[in-house]
Amino acid sequence: MSSGEVPAVRAHQLAKRYRRGWALRGCSLSLPQSRVVALVGHNGAGKSTLMGLIAGLLKPTEGAIEVFGRRPSGTGAPEEVAYVAQQKPLYPGLTVSESLRFAARMNTRWDQGYAEQLIRAAEVPFEAKVGKLSGGQRTRVALVLALGKRPGLLMLDEPLAELDPLAREATMRTLQEESRLHGIGVLLSSHVLEELETVCDHLVLLGNGRVRLDGPVADLVAGHRVLRGSGQPPVASGDVVDSVRSGQEQVLITKRSAPVAAPGWREQAPRLNDIALAYMRNNDDAEVAA
Ligand SMILES: Nc1ncnc2c1ncn2[C@@H]1O[C@H](COP(=O)(O)OP(=O)(O)OP(=O)(O)O)[C@@H](O)[C@H]1O
Secondary structure, eight states, X not given: OOTTOOOSEEEXXXXXXXXXXXXXXXXXXXXXXXXXXXXXXXXXXXXHHHHHHHTXXXXXXXXXXXXXXXXXOSSSOOTTEEEEOSSOOOOTTSBHHHHHHHHHHHOTTOOHHHHHHHHHHXXXXXXXXXXXXXXXXXXXXXXXXXXXXXXXXXXXXXXXXXXXXXXHHHHHHHHHHHHHHHOOEEEXXXXXXXXXXXXXXXXXXXXXXXXXXXXXHHHHHHTOEEEEESSSOSSOGGGEEEEEEETTEEEEEESOSSOOOOTTEEEEOOOHHHHHHHHHHSOOSOOOOO
């Protein structure tokens, strides 16, 4: 993020409590504009709650949140934010064409030509009733309705779950191109970590309602190492994020950028997947920022 640029999202000590308890606590983060941000964490970690707060559909119990420098109203998404929730908000009785026309009436930023182009690319029939489409086709339509708004920030809550592998690849490519060509920010929650790795510039990892990791992917990868070996680990225990056995060896994910070069231990750069899994397995309350 260039200095002086307003972040797409800035949260300070954000917290949300439902009747049964806290879903988010002490959540402070800053998401850059025009980047693809992965939002990951175990089931119930608070991802959908964070998206609901950003979209202005939920009100914070504590703390503050700003989206493009303004507080969400609490009555609906700001115009520059498009949000595709897990339960895709579509009208089953409308055809695909009618859904596009309805979206055009509701959004001043709507781009009909672009929306039609995306529907054709997804090979979804314009005259089909939305309620008769397959789950994956409905996902494609929901994505088009969001992208057609030409949003500044597009939030997608587990958009890949119902898509076949080809549709997943096409969707990820569209999101990446949108971000690169039109400067839109994308916040994408998913449990499919391998797929996020190829498209995301920035990672936010939630655990038990807290921010465990928040930073550019390149910094997170550069700030961790994978060590494989046996015997006494050659790093301070406080630097070990996670340790698992693999056959005769121990595999450590460590918070280190410098090489260790210890006899009996090999090391390699981690993949984003390794880092995210390590923090998810070792789910204590400490907050770590890149
Ligand atoms: N409307 C609600 N009322 C009460 N509790 C809720 C509500 N929505 C979420 N919660 C609780 O808040 C916590 C966080 O839920 P949230 O849906 O934000 O997690 P998530 O990370 O999106 O999970 P998943 O990966 O399973 O979709 C969970 O304990 C959940 O049970």
